[in-house]
Amino acid sequence: MPFTNFKTPDPYKYLNGFNSYHETEAIPGALPIAQNSPQKPPYGLYAEKLSGTAFTAPRATNKQTWLYRIIPAASHTPFTPVPPTYKGPTYKGGPATSTYQFHQIPNQLRWDPFDIDESVDFVQGLHLIAGAGNAPTRNGLGIYAFAAGKDMDRRGAFYNADGDWLIVSQHGEMDVQTELGRRIYIRPKEILILPRGVRFRVSLPAGPIRGYVLEISTTGHFELPELGPIGSNCLANPRDFQVPIATFISAPPEPQNPYTITCKFDGGLFTATQPHTPFDVVAWHGNYYPMKYDLGRFNTIGSISYDHPDPSIFTVLTAHSSTPGTAIADFVIFPPRWLVAEDTFRPPWFHRNNMSEFMGLISGDYDAKTSGGFKPAGASLHNIMAGHGPDAGTHEKASNAPLKPAKVGEGSMAFMFESCFMVGVTEWGLNTCRKVQEDYNAESWSGLKRNFAPPQGKWGEDESGDRLVVTA
Ligand SMILES: O=C(O)Cc1cc(O)ccc1O
Numbered sequence: 001m002p003f004t005n006f007k008t009p010d011p012y013k014y015l016n017g018f019n020s021y022h023e024t025e026a027i028p029g030a031l032p033i034a035q036n037s038p039q040k041p042p043y044g045l046y047a048e049k050l051s052g053t054a055f056t057a058p059r060a061t062n063k064q065t066w067l068y069r070i071i072p073a074a075s076h077t078p079f080t081p082v083p084p085t086y087k088g089p090t091y092k093g094g095p096a097t098s099t100y101q102f103h104q105i106p107n108q109l110r111w112d113p114f115d116i117d118e119s120v121d122f123v124q125g126l127h128l129i130a131g132a133g134n135a136p137t138r139n140g141l142g143i144y145a146f147a148a149g150k151d152m153d154r155r156g157a158f159y160n161a162d163g164d165w166l167i168v169s170q171h172g173e174m175d176v177q178t179e180l181g182r183r184i185y186i187r188p189k190e191i192l193i194l195p196r197g198v199r200f201r202v203s204l205p206a207g208p209i210r211g212y213v214l215e216i217s218t219t220g221h222f223e224l225p226e227l228g229p230i231g232s233n234c235l236a237n238p239r240d241f242q243v244p245i246a247t248f249i250s251a252p253p254e255p256q257n258p259y260t261i262t263c264k265f266d267g268g269l270f271t272a273t274q275p276h277t278p279f280d281v282v283a284w285h286g287n288y289y290p291m292k293y294d295l296g297r298f299n300t301i302g303s304i305s306y307d308h309p310d311p312s313i314f315t316v317l318t319a320h321s322s323t324p325g326t327a328i329a330d331f332v333i334f335p336p337r338w339l340v341a342e343d344t345f346r347p348p349w350f351h352r353n354n355m356s357e358f359m360g361l362i363s364g365d366y367d368a369k370t371s372g373g374f375k376p377a378g379a380s381l382h383n384i385m386a387g388h389g390p391d392a393g394t395h396e397k398a399s400n401a402p403l404k405p406a407k408v409g410e411g412s413m414a415f416m417f418e419s420c421f422m423v424g425v426t427e428w429g430l431n432t433c434r435k436v437q438e439d440y441n442a443e444s445w446s447g448l449k450r451n452f453a454p455p456q457g458k459w460g461e462d463e464s465g466d467r468l469v470v471t472a
């Protein structure tokens, strides 16, 4: 049985390997040999360096890519702010605000599925649901929902100066052209990493799309988690990350029909034009590039004895904070898997987490919920120390289930963005989207029964705390 989510292969070819140093050329000989910046690069190309870290970052974390292109990215008209009347995304806490405005809410929150708006493209259809910190100090995080029904303009491209994106596809198919290669194909249950600054354009070959985006505004990037005693394999394996192969558009510049470059810079949108295509990179070498990953390739591990392990065993990618072992964001998935633990309450336990947990559902059911309120394309947020866990129905069922080996999550894929930040909710996330469920807590946990049955005798105290109560 092939461990992938797909019967038909993706139509494009890729380079394989996470954190590998790759090189690719669309014309043989376009990459200079040995050096980066010859006096005259091959074929009249310009050399341009795209850095993913400070020049001085330690070798183990240093990222850069050298691009060999027809015209450098520097050549464009000045960027000007996109007028607030533009039918577009809500990136900040509210329209035309200069700072992020987040509502900090200690309650558990859950959202019904986000709507698809077929009249917008990928960039226009992005909405910031929640986040923390900010981009300018490189200490922030953003969680977006996106939905779109239109291709991005053929003569347009977008880049995000605020951080790296991890795009989770929930519905539809995305064909993503980037500077580093013409095509990346993303289907539901696949993810796309788009590094800060890389220009791209999304088209929709098979109708509307919907999904989620995690943005990290840090100095670092998404990394594979350490494996410790697990060893050198399992979870997401490096060779399953797929990287575009250099391809370029060679059309001559058209001053009368320019390309529009849109960027997100501290949550605001700016545009500039240029007569030449941004997708003119003929060759590149480096370790700073977009990547796709099919979540079906994840090698899930779990308990083969007793007790429910921490969900960190399901971490696909992590973005470190400066505290060892503590992530600004972990991307965690709950794939189909066998549960075999003996004498164990198998679903997630009740808990209050030091970290915040934003969850989404790509398809199917999530094994901690039976009430039906956590639906594909919906979401939940259990902020720092918000009590949560299985709903009453799930608890009842799992406490009495025969503990035979059982497969959970067949056809399902839930995920979590877990962060050390207190994650605030935007005005769009709380009100404008009109998806917040009023009764989430009551529906989930008000039905929890008191099952307490101590042995006969003197146990506990009365409410004043100074007299022992005799239970019947
Ligand atoms: O809250 C959740 O459903 C996510 C979760 C799953 C799990 O298996 C253990 C802890 C946890 O936070």
Ligand SMILES: [Fe+2]
Pocket: 351, 353, 357, 382, 388, 389
């Ligand atoms: Fe949790």
